[in-house]
Amino acid sequence: MEKATNILMCPGNLLQYPKDYRNINVWMKEKHTIDYALVQMELEGVCKYIEFCNAHISCINHQADLPDMFFVRNAGLVLPSHGDSEKKQVILASFKHRERQDEQKFYRQWFEQNGFEVIVLPMGVTFEGGGEAIFCGNQLFFGHGFRAPKDTLTHLQYALDEARMEADIIPLKLVDERFYHLDTAFMPISGDGVDTKDALVYYPGAFDKESLTVISALPINKIEVTEADACAFGCNLLAIGNNIIMAKGTRKLSHELKARGFIVYEADMAEIKKGGGSVYCMTLNI
Ligand code: ARG
Numbered sequence: 111m112e113k114a115t116n117i118l119m120c121p122g123n124l125l126q127y128p129k130d131y132r133n134i135n136v137w138m139k140e141k142h143t144i145d146y147a148l149v150q151m152e153l154e155g156v157c158k159y160i161e162f163c164n165a166h167i168s169c170i171n172h173q174a175d176l177p178d179m180f181f182v183r184n185a186g187l188v189l190p191s192h193g194d195s196e197k198k199q200v201i202l203a204s205f206k207h208r209e210r211q212d213e214q215k216f217y218r219q220w221f222e223q224n225g226f227e228v229i230v231l232p233m234g235v236t237f238e239g240g241g242e243a244i245f246c247g248n249q250l251f252f253g254h255g256f257r258a259p260k261d262t263l264t265h266l267q268y269a270l271d272e273a274r275m276e277a278d279i280i281p282l283k284l285v286d287e288r289f290y291h292l293d294t295a296f297m298p299i300s301g302d303g304v305d306t307k308d309a310l311v312y313y314p315g316a317f318d319k320e321s322l323t324v325i326s327a328l329p330i331n332k333i334e335v336t337e338a339d340a341c342a343f344g345c346n347l348l349a350i351g352n353n354i355i356m357a358k359g360t361r362k363l364s365h366e367l368k369a370r371g372f373i374v375y376e377a378d379m380a381e382i383k384k385g386g387g388s389v390y391c392m393t394l395n396i
Contacts, residue, residue: 115165115350118220118394119157120182122172124149125385131177134207135290137386148381156355156389159375163350168396170220176213180382181391183240183293184210185217186228187266188396190245194274197227198396201269203239204231206257224396229272235265240394241291243279246298246310246330250277253292255284282321288341289316293390295340298330299349305371306352307331311363313340331370339363343379343388357388 124146133139160167172179186200200221205211221228231237236258243252243266250270254260263281270277282292289295295316300308313335314322325332335344339360347356354372356364357379364374379388 115163116168116396117160117165117348118168118170118182118185118396119153119392120170120172120179121153121157123174123177123180124153125177125180125382126174127177127385128175131209132207134178134209135386136287137384140384144381144384148378152378152380152382153392155377156379156392159353159355159377160348160350160393162375163353163355165350168224170216173212173216176210176216178210178385179213179216180385181241181387182394183387183391184238184242184291185213185394186221186239187237187243188226188240188394189270189273189275192275195227198225199227199229199273199275201229201231201237201239201266201273204235204237206236206238227273229269231262231265231269235262237262237266238291241293241391244292244296244298245277246300248277250279251282251292251296251298252279253282253284253296256287256290280324282324283318284316285318286316289313290386291391293346294343294387295335295345296325297345297347297349297390299347299354299372301349301352301372304352307370309333309367309370311335311345311347311367313337313345316340333363333366333370335363336361343383346388346390348389348393355389357383 189199295313342359344360344363358376
């Protein structure tokens, strides 16, 4: 039987940024024009698709003064289950910007209360969870440059050792400030292997030359995303088996995914985008 997909979300404060909250990414320039009723509708749309794909949604309580908790992907890096641990495991995030630092304790509490072994990085190490590190088989891709520095890699390696998990960590350097977290520009997808093949969706313009060389050598089908589709947050998609939930508005990407056998659900994300994220950012596979 197929394993059920469990998704954590943080509905609630609907991106109500206080007046003095800085723009910690370039998309947030428009954050004071956010229409909360529309955010609510967009959120409901995404939830509907997730449930339609037979995934289960759990919620973490929002905190009124921490609007970016909406983007719960950053809570931590949930490790895939592996033989050496009976418990679910997570490497807890530790945020760069003051605005998000207080989120950590609420995530920690939630993970602990929900049966996770929580691995905490040393003080002073920046790491923004599932937004910056993405597993693909036994490889862990780590995007650095805007939030986490490259040095975080060493600490991720220690954390994986502590979790008794083997994986090769592959650093990728982000160079375009619009794509400040790895998940805004790079998304490996594994379909069910029947109608679809594994695919890697990525926007080349987000990476430096060396990283592009690493990416092109990967033995996986690649889909290069155009700048326009990347700016529509096309890469920030949530895959559930052969289903893909993504932002409406990509010109080529959704067609390309459909042509490869994926079932694509396109959600309105125009308001949520003003916080600097999309479907993948607002969900966390647990
Ligand atoms: N406003 C949030 C920030 O700048 C958006 C986070 C988006 N999350 C993500 N996984 N890319 O931190």
